Amino acid sequence: MEFADLLYKIFLKDGGWLTILNGLWVTVQISALSLLLGTVLGSLLCFFRLGKIKPLKIVAQVYISIIRGSPVLMLLMLLFYGVFARQGLSPILVAVITFSMHTAAHVAELLRSALMALDKGQVEAARTLGFSKWQAFKLVTFPQLVRIAKPVYQSTVVNLIQWTSVVGYVTITDLTRVINNIASRTMQPMITIIGGMIIYLALSYLVYGIFHWTDRRRTQ
Amino acid sequence: MKLKKIAKVLLSCLVAGALFTGCGGGDKPADKPADTGDKPAASTGNVKLGMISHLNVTEQKMDEILKMVEEESNVPLTNFTVTYYDNLKLMQMGIESGSVDQISLYTSVADYVIANNDKYEKVSDLTLKNLSDTFCFAVRKDDAALKADLDKALDAMKADGSLDKLAKEYITDVDKGTAPPAIEIPMTDGAQTIKVGVTGDLPPLDYVSADGKAAGFNTALLAEVAKRSGKNIEIVDIDSGARAAALSSGQIDVIFWVVVPTVSKVPADIDKPEGVELSNPYFKDNIEHLKLKK
Numbered sequence: 458m459e460f461a462d463l464l465y466k467i468f469l470k471d472g473g474w475l476t477i478l479n480g481l482w483v484t485v486q487i488s489a490l491s492l493l494l495g496t497v498l499g500s501l502l503c504f505f506r507l508g509k510i511k512p513l514k515i516v517a518q519v520y521i522s523i524i525r526g527s528p529v530l531m532l533l534m535l536l537f538y539g540v541f542a543r544q545g546l547s548p549i550l551v552a553v554i555t556f557s558m559h560t561a562a563h564v565a566e567l568l569r570s571a572l573m574a575l576d577k578g579q580v581e582a583a584r585t586l587g588f589s590k591w592q593a594f595k596l597v598t599f600p601q602l603v604r605i606a607k608p609v610y611q612s613t614v615v616n617l618i619q620w621t622s623v624v625g626y627v628t629i630t631d632l633t634r635v636i637n638n639i640a641s642r643t644m645q646p647m648i649t650i651i652g653g654m655i656i657y658l659a660l661s662y663l664v665y666g667i668f669h670w671t672d673r674r675r676t677q
Numbered sequence: 678m679k680l681k682k683i684a685k686v687l688l689s690c691l692v693a694g695a696l697f698t699g700c701g702g703g704d705k706p707a708d709k710p711a712d713t714g715d716k717p718a719a720s721t722g723n724v725k726l727g728m729i730s731h732l733n734v735t736e737q738k739m740d741e742i743l744k745m746v747e748e749e750s751n752v753p754l755t756n757f758t759v760t761y762y763d764n765l766k767l768m769q770m771g772i773e774s775g776s777v778d779q780i781s782l783y784t785s786v787a788d789y790v791i792a793n794n795d796k797y798e799k800v801s802d803l804t805l806k807n808l809s810d811t812f813c814f815a816v817r818k819d820d821a822a823l824k825a826d827l828d829k830a831l832d833a834m835k836a837d838g839s840l841d842k843l844a845k846e847y848i849t850d851v852d853k854g855t856a857p858p859a860i861e862i863p864m865t866d867g868a869q870t871i872k873v874g875v876t877g878d879l880p881p882l883d884y885v886s887a888d889g890k891a892a893g894f895n896t897a898l899l900a901e902v903a904k905r906s907g908k909n910i911e912i913v914d915i916d917s918g919a920r921a922a923a924l925s926s927g928q929i930d931v932i933f934w935v936v937v938p939t940v941s942k943v944p945a946d947i948d949k950p951e952g953v954e955l956s957n958p959y960f961k962d963n964i965e966h967l968k969l970k971k
Contacts, residue, residue, distance in 0.1 A: 470887060471886070471887035471888060472887055472888045473887040473888075475888070475889075476887060476888060476889035479889060480889075534919065534922060537926075537928070538919075538922040538923065538925075538926035538928060539926065542926040542927060542928060543927070625914075625915070625916035625919075626915070626916045626918060626919040627915075627919065628874075628913045628914060628915045628919075628923065628928065628929075630889065630914050634914065634916065635885075635889070637764075637766060637877070637916075638877040638884070638885035638889075638914070639885075639887075640766045641764070641765055641766050641877055641878050641879075641880060641884055641885075642877070642880055642884045642885060642886070642887070643793060644769065644789070644790050644793040644794040644880075645793075645794060646766045646767075646769050646770050646773075647770065647773060
């Protein structure tokens with residue numbers, strides 16, 4: 458069989474590309490929602506972690522070390538087949554919860570390291586100049602925090618997209634699952650998987666592109 | 678700047694491609710001496726064989742089972758060094774990369790593989806035809822009512838010949854290159870819904886069609902079972918590695934099960950995990966080995 462025919466048969470024939478797009482959409486949905494929730498939750502965690510309330514600080518510390526030290530697939534299986542097994546939650550919801558929890562731990566750590574990289578003297582100077590606590594954060598800390606945390610955050614986003622490839626284990630048909638199904642149906646695993654990789658790669662480059670674009674807008 | 682980026686993407690694709698085809702291409706020369714060496718070796722010793730791992734059975738246990746089957750059936754199974762794969766796709770990648778020399782499949786699946794990928798051919802080893810596996814459903818042990826219903830539907834289908842008709846229609850008569858179409862499972866309001874996990878890993882029995890719907894013989898069978906038992910059947914696409922967890926946690930109610938070759942010394946439920954009950958068999962298929970063409 459000619460290579461072009463093979464490609465056509467694997468990726469396009471009988472609306473196969475639509476199925477791939479559907480899978481891609483599921484991946485994007487889970488990633489985007491988890492990123493949003495994870496970032497909010499992560500900021501909160503970071504706030505607790507660096508705050509002055511002792512019990513919250515310990516809770517945040519324990520949470521971060523447990524989540525960061527365990528594979529996300531285990532957490533996903535545990536939540537879907539254990540904790541939420543009888544609640545009848547939709548698998549996508551459970552996946553979003555899992556990946557939000559996971560992303561939150563990572564975001565909390567990356568925010569903490571960015572905060573630690575900042576010069577404390579600047580905030581103190583702002584405070585002596587009469588800025589309120591909130592003003593000092595908004596005008597002095599935050600802009601620098603964004604600049605420092607951005608590159609790491611970007612790689613967290615890309616990582617998150619790739620972590621979501623395990624949701625096939627909880628009955629979700631995402632991009633990886635679609636690719637696997639196609640590989641089994643067409644009996645051409647190598648080519649199909651390379652195709653899947655290229656789609657994930659494109660998604661990652663899209664994320665890089667978006668970050669690059671916001672960088673340029675800020676400098677202009 | 679942009680050009681540079683595009684070039685980068687293309688380059689990484691190329692590297693990925695080269696890596697994979699490199700594996701395939703590099704194997705062939707390496708395969709040849711190995712394969713010619715295998716032919717005489719097949720009678721005396723070690724052929725590396727890929728097998729799909731059975732759910733919940735350790736490799737040691739599986740070796741024991743194979744030994745028992747060998748004693749009973751005189752099929753020289755211990756000549757093979759077995760590598761277990763999670764699913765058909767991984768096994769296929771295993772043989773294409775040269776990790777194994779042959780892969781063990783069911784005849785219907787082997788026919789489908791050959792029709793869709795002309796790199797494969799059957800190993801003409803007739804003794805293997807003595808071995809056949811039977812297919813059935815597995816349900817949770819506490820779900821005795823469901824098992825009874827499934828058995829009743831299967832028995833009725835066997836009795837009036839519709840089971841054979843389905844098998845003929847969806848397996849035997851299928852134009853080998855094309856896959857049988859997906860079937861809509863009738864849904865009645867208010868009826869009890871049972872969830873059946875499919876993996877899409879075993880065409881033409883179980884696969885996912887191009888438009889993303891579960892299809893194949895198993896789906897057709899389920900549609901008929903739904904009609905006869907008056908239940909709604911919801912098909913859930915699930916990764917094969919998570920089937921045990923899904924069944925025992927109650928997220929799905931039924932999975933498909935394959936029973937090892939049944940000979941008098943080997944009980945049908947030898948690899949059956951605790952807490953699982955098997956239905957009556959609905960299909961029987963022979964073992965077939967495939968290898969790459971030289």
